[in-house]
Amino acid sequence: MPVHLFRMGLGPVFRGRLLLLVHTGRLTGEPRRTPLEVVATGRVDGRRAWTVASGAGERAHWYRDLQESPQAVVQAGRGYHAVSARFLPAEEGGALMAGYADRHPRTARRLCASTGFTVDGGAEGYRRAGASIPFVALVEEHS
Incomplete structure (x- = not known):
């Protein structure tokens, strides 16, 4: 359903919580569209960046x-952005997950549960879980 909403230009309805990743299928070479939840937004070397987690x-x-x-396109809201993927080290993932859990506790608990982690709600539990989640x-290619 989110893919259709993005295609209809209704990306803003997700208020920055979801983006649509348009990437190249490694087996087919065809474009693939995947809606992903945004864990964090920010800047890397002055360029916009959206951080996502792979629950699977x-x-x-x-x-x-x-x-x-690693080159792809992100549709965030109504805007399209050429991006390059940067795979984060475990320590950075742990810190991101702890911060995300502060902002979205229920969603963080569900993400951890979907990856096999049970957390007690403390930052250290989320940090350990986040270190295991990719x-x-x-990162936007041009600012």
Whole structure:
């Protein structure tokens, strides 16, 4: 359903919580569209960046596709942005997850549960879980 809403120009309805990743399928070479929840937004070297997590781990198709071909396009709201994927180290993922849990506790609990982690609600539990979840920063190619 989110893919259709993005295609209809209704991306702003997600208020920055979701983006649409348009990436190249590693097996087919065809464009693939995957809606992803935004864990964090910010800047990397002065360029916009959206950070997303792979709840299915490194076996998620979109994640493996980006490993093969890190250039993609992000539709955030109504805007389109050419991006390059940057795979984050475990420590950075842990810090991101702890911050995300502060902002969105229920969603963070669900994400951790979907990856097999039970957390007690403390920052250290989220930090440990986040260190095991693959995070990707989608960094805008031009500012």
